[in-house]
Amino acid sequence: MTDKHELQILLTYWDVVLASSLILLVLVISWRLRLRLTSTLLMAAVRTIIQLSFIGLILAWIFAREQWYEVLIILTIMTLIASSAAKNRVKWGYKGLLVDTFIAVSASAILVTGLAIGMILQVQPWYTPQFIIPILGLILGNSLTAISLTSNQLINDIHEQHARIEMRLTLSATPFEAVHDSIRAAIINGMTPTLNSMLVVGIVSLPGMMTGQILAGADPTQAVRYQIVTMFLICVSSTLGCTLSALLIYRRFFNREQQLILPN
Structure with missing residues (x-):
């Protein structure tokens, strides 16, 4: 009996x-x-099947070989795609937005993934694909949403409230002080989905990673521990990404004389 x-x-x-x-x-x-x-639903369904089937074949090949340079190539491609996706969700774009988004996405995701692999899971070698690729994927998927929400709101606020910002500047406020309210609101907006997920996880919803492990026959207690770790990793990465993105973006709207400009 099984x-x-x-x-x-x-x-x-x-x-x-x-x-x-x-x-x-x-x-x-x-x-x-x-x-x-x-048409959108059909396209989404077809792309889901094709993209996941394709990545499944690639991962199976990479898992079997375990070559560090191949893993590094995959991680780089994932980060570039995540950065591009976050940038494309911003309504008011400007020259250099992709660079700012890439820095925010890659810096936060790589830092948190490195801590997870090196200090928490202590994976040896660090490039073991079955660990580092899924972890980075989870972090990137959530970080790009948080960063895009932050970027979009901050840029919109600066465009819509440029008169208020300029008034603060005339009253001797620094550029950061002039846009601090917008930065704070944008970071909170970017963090909201992550915080909402953390508030109801295990009560209202069972996250995908935990559900997948349980369906695959893993011990539920181990699945819970992995999920707790990933939730905290996602929270830290999203916070770092949102903060870094906001700081990079607001600097684009001021020149060396600390005057407000609207880049395009």
Whole structure:
């Protein structure tokens, strides 16, 4: 008799097809309510299948080889894509936004991932792909959302409240003091999704990482510990990313004479 703690359900391609068919329900809802999301939903579904299948093949190959330079290439590509995705979500762009976003995303994600691999999990060697790639992916996925929310709100606020900022400057405020309220509000906005997740995790929702481990037959207590670690890593990375992004962005709106400018 199979031990219940060793129970593992292996998914077949037919199972994936059945799950994919559920998208038809979403398409029907979109059609009936005239949401005009049919093409977007179909594109999203197709891209989900293609992208995950493709990355699955790549990861299987990398996991089998465990070459540090191949892992480093994958990590770099992931960081570049995350930076580009965060930048593209900002309404008011400017020349250099991609650079600022890349610095914020990469610095926060690499620092936190390095601490997780080197100090918490103590993985040897550090480039073991089954650890470093999923951890960086989790952190990047959440950080890019937080950073894009922060960037978008801060840039919008500076554009919309430039008169108030200029008035503060005329009253001898420094550039940072003039935009401090906007910076604070933008960072809070970027951190809100992460904080909301932390407030309800384990009560309202079971995160994907924990659910995946349990479904794969892992010990629930170990799954919980991994989830706690990842939640804190995500929180720290998001905070660092939002703060760094805000500090880099606000400097773009002031010249050497500490005058407000609106870059484009």
